[in-house]
Amino acid sequence: MKRIIDFPKMANSNDKIVMLTAYDYPSAKLAEEQNVDMILVGDSLGMVVLGYDSTIEVTVADMIHHGKAVRRGAPNTFVIVDMPFGSYHGDRYDVLKTAVDIFQQTGANALKVEGVGTTLPTIKLMIEAGIPVMGHLGLQPQQAANMGGYKVQGRTEEGVQKLIDEVHQLQDVGVFAIVFECIPTEVMTQLQAILTVPSIGIGAGPTADGQVLVYHDVLAYGSHHIAKFVKQFSNIGKEAAKGIQLYKDAVKTGDFPAEIHSFHLKKEAGK
Numbered sequence: 001m002k003r004i005i006d007f008p009k010m011a012n013s014n015d016k017i018v019m020l021t022a023y024d025y026p027s028a029k030l031a032e033e034q035n036v037d038m039i040l041v042g043d044s045l046g047m048v049v050l051g052y053d054s055t056i057e058v059t060v061a062d063m064i065h066h067g068k069a070v071r072r073g074a075p076n077t078f079v080i081v082d083m084p085f086g087s088y089h090g091d092r093y094d095v096l097k098t099a100v101d102i103f104q105q106t107g108a109n110a111l112k113v114e115g116v117g118t119t120l121p122t123i124k125l126m127i128e129a130g131i132p133v134m135g136h137l138g139l140q141p142q143q144a145a146n147m148g149g150y151k152v153q154g155r156t157e158e159g160v161q162k163l164i165d166e167v168h169q170l171q172d173v174g175v176f177a178i179v180f181e182c183i184p185t186e187v188m189t190q191l192q193a194i195l196t197v198p199s200i201g202i203g204a205g206p207t208a209d210g211q212v213l214v215y216h217d218v219l220a221y222g223s224h225h226i227a228k229f230v231k232q233f234s235n236i237g238k239e240a241a242k243g244i245q246l247y248k249d250a251v252k253t254g255d256f257p258a259e260i261h262s263f264h265l266k267k268e269a270g271k
């Protein structure tokens with residue numbers, strides 16, 4: 001497991017950063033084999049893997065459980081683990097303990113936290129303790145209940161100013177990159193003028209230094225809601241359904257198992 005992997009230094013370069021989520025051993029292995037630049041163990045796992053209808057239900061134990069599996073599947077890729085809902089808004093020394101637990105147990109290269117506000121001193125403390133932190137601005141799914149749902153952010157002058165302030169705050173305490181979720185393309189470009197760390201967009205247009213998407217969205221695996229910013233690059237769900245149907249039919253008809261799948265008693269010598 002590689003604890004020290006240089007974060008791709010691609011801010012304002014033409015080489016885009018490719019980030020993909022993964023939640024278990026096989027998804028992480030596939031992502032690493034295709035050389036994605038970074039893997040995010042997103043708390044979106046609550047929705048696409050565990051079947052909750054928000055990320056609120058996801059626990060620190062869930063993140064550690066899935067983070068460890070991802071690390072086993074992708075030992076040589078830069079892995080970021082999301083801090084889940086409610087795990088980073090308390091006393092900052094309590095939060096540091098939680099962050100250290102997730103960081104140590106998963107073998108992640110960095111942790112990600114949504115938003116800024118009162119968590120700013122906590123983020124600073126985590127970074128001082130040696131945990132690289134990735135920021136996450138714009139739409140913050142853990143705040144959906146406060147934001148009136150999964151809505152595009154930064155569409156008003158006020159909203160843009162808020163984003164500018166938040167970028168400065170995060171950069172000043174030393175985050176190494178920031179995810180921007182669901183903001184207008186023009187606003188992303190405007191923010192890039194003040195950004196000194198790489199921007200990773202999801203629903204933030206084409207100018208960001210990198211892009212991130214959810215594994216199950218990219219591969220059309222599962223029957224979850226598909227946001228406007230998603231492009232499905234293959235259709236695993238359809239392939240999986242086909243395989244299950246063929247298996248079922250083969251068992252029903254008796255075509256499976258065949259002779260090559262069967263075991264026999266050893267033939268005794270002389271018989």
Ligand SMILES: Nc1nc(=O)c2c([nH]1)NC[C@@H]1CN(c3ccc(C(=O)N[C@@H](CCC(=O)O)C(=O)O)cc3)CN21
Binds near residue numbers: 150213225
């Ligand atoms: N499968 C999946 N993909 C994700 O990207 C994702 C999750 N799950 N779960 C956690 C969060 C939730 N996310 C979401 C979910 C829905 C929208 C969405 O539908 N947004 C509207 C915007 C409407 C508007 O304000 O105009 C859209 O139409 O895309 C956006 C982000 C992103 N994350």
Ligand SMILES: CC(C)C(=O)C(=O)O
Binds near residue numbers: 040043044214
């Ligand atoms: C959508 C990405 C950025 C995320 O935070 C997640 O997958 O949880």
Ligand SMILES: [Mg+2]
Binds near residue numbers: 082141
């Ligand atoms: Mg997340």
